[in-house]
Amino acid sequence: MSSATVIRKALTIAGSDSGGGAGIQADLKTFQELGVYGMSAVTAITAQNTLGVQAVYPMEANAVAEQLRSIGDDLPPDAVKTGMLAHASIITAVADQIARYKLPQLVIDPVMIAKGGTSLLQREALSALIAKLIPLSFMITPNIPEAEVLTDMRILSLNDREEAARRLHQLGSKNVLLKGGHDPSTRDLVVDMLYDGTTYRYWEHPRIDTRHTHGTGCTFSAAITAGLAQGMNAYDAVDLGKAFIHAAIQHSLQIGAGHGPTNHFAYRRLQ
Ligand SMILES: Nc1ncnc2c1ncn2[C@@H]1O[C@H](COP(=O)(O)OP(=O)(O)OP(=O)(O)O)[C@@H](O)[C@H]1O
């Protein structure tokens, strides 16, 4: 006789990273480490390693929609995240299926450019992201350059960040998490900020001196999504995400000759 385990489910809608450190692979590893059943809808195949992105093959929008229908018809997730979306047509397909199945707790990681400079989102797709997907989201997790593009403003100070967060909230995301990994003004610290429409909350951590940061954004937003799938509120989910990503950056794996992946095992092994 088998005994049934009740488990929460999380879905990632993102690109595949053949190198395993970012994208779908980072998301599924993170869900698994945090005790959540992981599912995926692949938006693009990338040929990628720690040295860079060698090729990008976006999926047809219909192929993405079909994956979401298969999941929506049988395996309703408790939380969802998006990563690389590549094209406006994929964004429209994703927004349509999220609305159709009323998929809850949507976290948007507005992935635009890989660390080496390869574009992972067409410039023309920005208006679809803003008009169709952001209004459906529970949280958006831009880094500073992404927030600058989405709000059309420069972010040089913490005041600018608060202004950018207000603009992103006005676009329709209930919670805005502005990540500080790219902020040159906080050299020894990384400062992340969460705005829920009322309150600004900050997380300050020492900046870890490492070049092994491939997939930090994906891993962080996946950990937040896992927390939300387990019923956490926005603050607690971000707190979990910070603990997970900090451990993953601190205990790097030394894989590959370039910008290596973070260590998805670290958080659970340190518990
Ligand atoms: N060197 C570092 N030391 C400590 N924490 C870091 C470091 N770099 C990034 N982080 C943290 O990792 C998380 C992801 O931040 P980041 O701003 O790098 O995201 P991202 O730019 O979207 O990532 P990616 O480059 O993968 O797209 C944030 O919580 C950030 O504070």
Ligand SMILES: Cc1ncc(CO)c(N)n1
């Ligand atoms: C597939 C994919 N998604 C996201 C990123 C951003 O880290 C990446 N490098 N590759």
